[in-house]
Amino acid sequence: MNSISGALRTVYGWWWLVLPPVSGVAVMAMIIGALVVAPREIVEGEVQRLLYIHFPSILAAYGAFAVVAVASVVVLWRRDMRWDAVARGAATVGVLFTGLTLATGALWGKPVWGTYWTWDARLTSTLVLFLIYAAYLLARAMADELDEAAARFAAVFAILGALDIPLVMFSVTWWRTLHPQPIVLRPGGNPAMPPEMLLVLLIAFLGIGALAVWLTVLRSEAEWLAKRTAALRAVADRYEGA
Amino acid sequence: MSPAMAVVLKDLRLAWRDRAGWASAGAFATIAVLTYSFAFDLATGDVRPLLPGVLWTTFLFAGIFAGGQSFARESEEGTFDALLLSPVAPTVIYLGKAIANVIAMLVIEFAQLLLATILFDTNLVSVELLVIVFIGTVGAVSLTTLLATMSATMRGRAMLLPVMALPLLVPLLIGAVRATGASLNLEAGTAPWTLLLTVFALWSAMLSVLLFPMAVER
Numbered sequence: 001m002n003s004i005s006g007a008l009r010t011v012y013g014w015w016w017l018v019l020p021p022v023s024g025v026a027v028m029a030m031i032i033g034a035l036v037v038a039p040r041e042i043v044e045g046e047v048q049r050l051l052y053i054h055f056p057s058i059l060a061a062y063g064a065f066a067v068v069a070v071a072s073v074v075v076l077w078r079r080d081m082r083w084d085a086v087a088r089g090a091a092t093v094g095v096l097f098t099g100l101t102l103a104t105g106a107l108w109g110k111p112v113w114g115t116y117w118t119w120d121a122r123l124t125s126t127l128v129l130f131l132i133y134a135a136y137l138l139a140r141a142m143a144d145e146l147d148e149a150a151a152r153f154a155a156v157f158a159i160l161g162a163l164d165i166p167l168v169m170f171s172v173t174w175w176r177t178l179h180p181q182p183i184v185l186r187p188g189g190n191p192a193m194p195p196e197m198l199l200v201l202l203i204a205f206l207g208i209g210a211l212a213v214w215l216t217v218l219r220s221e222a223e224w225l226a227k228r229t230a231a232l233r234a235v236a237d238r239y240e241g242a
Numbered sequence: 243m244s245p246a247m248a249v250v251l252k253d254l255r256l257a258w259r260d261r262a263g264w265a266s267a268g269a270f271a272t273i274a275v276l277t278y279s280f281a282f283d284l285a286t287g288d289v290r291p292l293l294p295g296v297l298w299t300t301f302l303f304a305g306i307f308a309g310g311q312s313f314a315r316e317s318e319e320g321t322f323d324a325l326l327l328s329p330v331a332p333t334v335i336y337l338g339k340a341i342a343n344v345i346a347m348l349v350i351e352f353a354q355l356l357l358a359t360i361l362f363d364t365n366l367v368s369v370e371l372l373v374i375v376f377i378g379t380v381g382a383v384s385l386t387t388l389l390a391t392m393s394a395t396m397r398g399r400a401m402l403l404p405v406m407a408l409p410l411l412v413p414l415l416i417g418a419v420r421a422t423g424a425s426l427n428l429e430a431g432t433a434p435w436t437l438l439l440t441v442f443a444l445w446s447a448m449l450s451v452l453l454f455p456m457a458v459e460r
Contacts, residue, residue: 076456131409138405142398153392156457157406160385160449164410167445171413171438175420 012217019214026207033200041197047111052204054104057097058126059205060212064094065133067216069162072155082224084151087158088140089220091133093212098130121173128168132161145230245330249338257342260315267308268350274300275358289362294422297358297366298415301375302382302408305347309386310393310403312343317394332455340387340450347379370425374436378418381443382411388450392457414442 034052041048071087074080105123106116117123136158143150193201257264278296316322325335355366355375386407393399393406421435 128409128412135402135406135409139393139396139402142402143396149392150396152457152459153396156392156453157389159453160410163445163449164413167413167442171416171442174434174438175416 015214015217019210019217023207023210023214026203026210028207030200030204030207033203038197038200039194044108044112047108050104050108052200053208054101054108055201056204056208057104058101060208061094061097061101061129063209064090064097064212064216065129065162065165068094068133068136068158072158072162075151075155076159079148081148081151081227084155085223085227086216086220087155088137088223089218090216091136091140091158092219093216095130095133095137096215097208097212098126098133102126102130119176121169121176124172124176125165125169128172129165132164136161145227146234246334246337249325249330249334250341253338253342254345256316257312257346260312263311264308264346264350267304267346268353270307271300271304271350271354272357274303275354275361279361290364290426290428291423293358293362293364293366293426294419294428297354297422298378298418300354301347301351301379302411302415303404304350305343305379305382306386306404306407307400308346308350309343309383309390310400312339312346312387313390313394314399322391322394326458332458333451335458336387336391336451336454339391340384340447343387344379344383347383348376351375351379364426366426368425370432371422374418374421374425374432374439377436377439377443378414378421381414381439381446384443384450385410385446388454388457391454414439414446417442 030052034049038049038052040046067090068087071083071090074083075087102123105126109118110116136154139150139157140154143154275296278292278300282292282296313322316325326332352372352375355371358364359366386403389403389407393402396402417435417438420429421432421439423429424432424435
């Protein structure tokens with residue numbers, strides 16, 4: 001057991017050496033690449049450059065929500081509150097990047113589709129995803145740091161949410177496709193990408209991916225420290241009271 | 243008498259004693275339908291395109307409010323902890339509550355369907371529609387009962403419960419509104435939507451039964 005935690009600590013320290021510089025350099029490279037290196041898209045114009053944030057962000061969000069689901073299963077199974085801190089940290093990052101996806105999508109949609117928002121299946125299901133995990137964070141914020149019952153409740157809700165996502169996607173697709181499609185422009189066939197664009201997109205995956213992992217680590221660490229502080233404060237209060 | 247039956251009877255008796263609470267959920271549903279009819283001016287023109295949405299949002303809101311309060315008394319009085327200590331499986335405790343809540347909700351919903359039939363001069367009491375309402379209620383109540391049990395001791399529960407339940411219930415709402423619309427001949431065929439509704443009801447009932455014991459473990 002000790003060797004495992006020792007190994008974890010080594011990996012963790014190593015992450016601290018690697019993640020901040022990697023995400024910093026890759027995000028800078030992404031910004032320069034997206035603004036300077038990548039060519040201007042002929043049909044969509046400059047606004048297409050938002051894609052370099054938009055697409056990697058939703059993948060990062062999916063990754064974060066997968067971490068929430070796995071960590072929540074471990075909370076119920078092992079009753080280890082460290083995993084609750086991980087779930088909470090990953091949920092914060094997931095909500096952040098889902099919000100970023102929705103925001104960049106809306107900014108892109110206005111000039112290209114002619115509207116910020118359309119009730120397209122993919123947009124709608126992403127919004128529901130955002131709302132489910134925002135509700136998760138609200139429930140966590142309203143509960144006491146040390147309330148294990150609340151942590152288990154949140155874990156059950158996160159598992160329900162994760163398993164609900166396929167149903168939401170499926171039902172929303174039916175809802176839209178058995179209905180007249182919006183008249184606004186819809187993305188047509190995907191044209192093959194010039195190599196420069198593909199390169200910038202790959203750098204963006206690396207940058208946003210590393211940033212998401214690093215933020216999740218930071219956030220989970222902060223949650224865990226907050227829990228320990230609350231526990232210590234409870235002990236100190238008991239001594240003062242006695 | 244089996245423990246399961248005893249728990250169901252206990253919850254039905256509680257629901258009956260708490261009839262003022264359930265009556266206020268019924269009154270809320272009635273007022274919601276009336277509010278919608280003023281807001282959308284349902285008194286004139288063809289109301290049928292709006293009716294499914296009006297009915298199902300009313301059912302969901304009433305169900306969430308009533309389900310939320312149905313556990314409040316038990317957690318305040320400590321009955322819930324005592325039940326968990328008794329030699330009854332947690333699944334049975336959950337099923338008892340869920341069955342009592344489904345029965346109480348069905349009574350409220352049937353009353354609303356009768357009322358809407360009279361108010362909007364549209365026949366809403368058909369076998370097809372009653373089946374849809376039954377499946378939808380089972381799906382919604384099994385999920386809200388689970389969330390209500392777990393959040394019974396949390397502060398801000400009244401606000402938190404709808405915020406947590408409604409995004410999860412999006413597939414159910416879509417399926418129920420479409421199936422109801424189809425049963426009113428607004429679109430072709432109830433079958434695909436009833437299927438979606440049934441899948442969701444099975445999903446939420448099975449997951450709730452599985453997850454409830456883990457959620458309430460002390």
